Amino acid sequence: VTLSLLAVAGLVKYRRTLTTNRAGIALGLLSVVYFVYSLFDEDFRLIVGKPDNVPIAAMLFLVGFFTWLAVRKMSRNDDLAARGEPTFEARETKSRVFVWPDLVYGELICLVILTVVLTVWSIALPAPLEEPASPSRTPNPSKAPWYFLGLQELLIYYDPWIAGVVVPGLIIVGLMAVPYLDRNPKGNGYFTFRERPFAIFFFLFGFIVLWLLPIVIGTFLRGPNQALFGPYEYWDHNKVEAIVNVNVSDIFWIRMLDQPLPQKWYVKEAPGILLVLGYVIVLPGILARTAFRRFRADMGLVRYSIFVTLFLFTLAVPIKEVCRWTFNLKYVVNITEFFFNI
Secondary structure, eight states, rough: HHHHHHHHHHHHHHHHHTTSSSHHHHHHHHHHHHHHHHHTTHHHHHTTTTTTTHHHHHHHHHHHHHHHHHHHHHHHHHHHHHHTTOOOHHHHHHHHHHIIIHHHHHHHHHHHHHHHHHHHHHHHHHOOOOOOOTTTOOOOOOOGGGGHHHHHHHHTTTHHHHHIIIHHHHHHHHHHHHHHHHOOOOTTTTTTTSSHHHHHHHHHHIIIIIIIIHHIIIIIIGGOOOOOOOSSSOOOTOOOOOOOOBBIIIIIIIHHHHHHHHOSSHHHHHHHHHHHIIIIHHHHHHHHHHTTHHHHHHHHHHHHHHHHHHHHHHHHHHHHHHHHHHHHBBSSSSGGGGGOOO
8 A cells, every 4th residue: 555655656746757658668567577477476376367357457557557648648738838839639639530430440440359359368268157156155255346346345444334335425426526526627628737736646546545456455465264465475264364453442541541441432432532523523624724725715615615524534544544554443433332333
């Protein structure tokens, strides 16, 4: 997670250097060589070579290439705009072509190539069919389809009602709210970074670090018993991770004050409740006067409130992951009387 975050930040900061032809060829060759070299490891080859996992491995190369290509177009357009020249998209509007035959011929060629690829793929890789489902014999590991593995990975860090209901709901609501929250016309119809730095970096962070990376972890690193394995580690079904889960109430009352947990839930969970309230109520006001002052002035109170709420909920995912890895933190608020956990 740290490496992926540094990679996104480095790609944005050094985009002009990393998006040159030489840098692109070097990064591509380095990725291919590393992948081919890793295939000599038997455990890595068994995991990556599973019919279910082959398209996900291919997806990583495709996402990497198209992300690099998009950042390259951003950098080139920013340089053109700085010199007062039209962007690439503006130039393309002057050389338009007809749907027939130019576009249709290109689509026909793509259709033929894709048909050949899928035919060879279906012959070379057998369909990953298993025995009929049985409640008495559950596969280990039991995983969701790859497009849901990111949400399944969140179950390690959050209660099911958050990972399965709140987070997907906020993703859908957030995507629906983007056109109404962000009404800045800059960047519509052409690639740019200089005019939309926060929006683009936040999107790359959310897509790569918070969505794509959990899919990779759930596919290639989550093994039997939902244990975490290294990329070259054998998936031992007998491996058990000894994790001592602690809550904020345990840290506050037992470790800091050296006393037993109070009996009343509202006293026991008061530290966690105050942390949550401070995060969702106090912090937006602080950000409105500091880092997000310009957003507050441009958006107004209502739009800013919706934006900062979605932003803080998004940021809560990596915060909770880091706390889990660092402190074995399970819940910030753990009210067992009402089955309410955060």
